[in-house]
Amino acid sequence: MDRDSQVSQFHYDCTNIHIDYDKSRELPSEIVDRWMSVLLSEIDKDEIDRVLDLGCGTGRFTKPLAENFDAFVHGVDPSAKMLQVAMDNYQGLACDFVQGSTDEIPLDDSAIDMVFMSMVYHHVQDKGKAIDEVRRVLKRSGKFCIRNSTIESMDSYYWPHFFPSARAIELRRSPHQQDILDLVSATGFEVVYSTPVQQEFAVNAADYMRKIGLRGLSSLKAISDAEFAEGMKQMDEFFRTQEAHGPIFESIDLFIFSVDG
């Protein structure tokens, strides 16, 4: 396997990232509400009965999707460990969790009204196959939502400045905004929405240090422990030179596509 494949083919089950994933990526409820309200501003919830949370991981967005769209949500992910956390967290909710991936989505043709894919695109090896699979499971006029960092949004994050190897991984595997627009549009989808969304990631510097320190980002998991420790030290020193730091924001791109006819 070449170096590019190694960095982009990160296998969650070969790590223990599932243990602290939720704590390291926890979003305040008003930020989750913000994401849902952007989706609801572009998508008529009355047309959505069945949602696929593709690459659902621990189910961070499964519950808000089920509640805000009043819909049944299928969570699909290749990682048994991430899925187990989701199953433990969301028993009794209008959802199920099944092992699978973008290579072969374990759902029937035209079964789904909306596919939501958060922070998964950069992990997908065969993106053309993935989009064909999404197209297959979507009904006519179904919606495909991609929430992902891009090369363009990378500069809004503090942490990559302190972890050069992790930054290199992100730069190698992250798409440009235009890559996503071009590839998905070429596969029978129309662009409905394409805008970066600002989200509060941490309430202050200490909260930011705590979350990054949990190492819930796959590129931080992929670097050596020594580089991780050095980066944390430098980031701590950086924040100490700053005036008291308020909330820390970051930008994540949201793309919404509609099946074209």
Ligand SMILES: C[S@@+](CC[C@H](N)C(=O)[O-])C[C@H]1O[C@@H](n2cnc3c(N)ncnc32)[C@H](O)[C@@H]1O
């Ligand atoms: C950063 S996590 C995102 C989880 C969740 N969507 C969220 O936003 O919290 C990336 C997830 O994508 C999954 N994944 C990786 N490759 C995938 C693929 N080809 N198809 C579906 N999911 C994949 C991983 O197992 C992992 O759970």
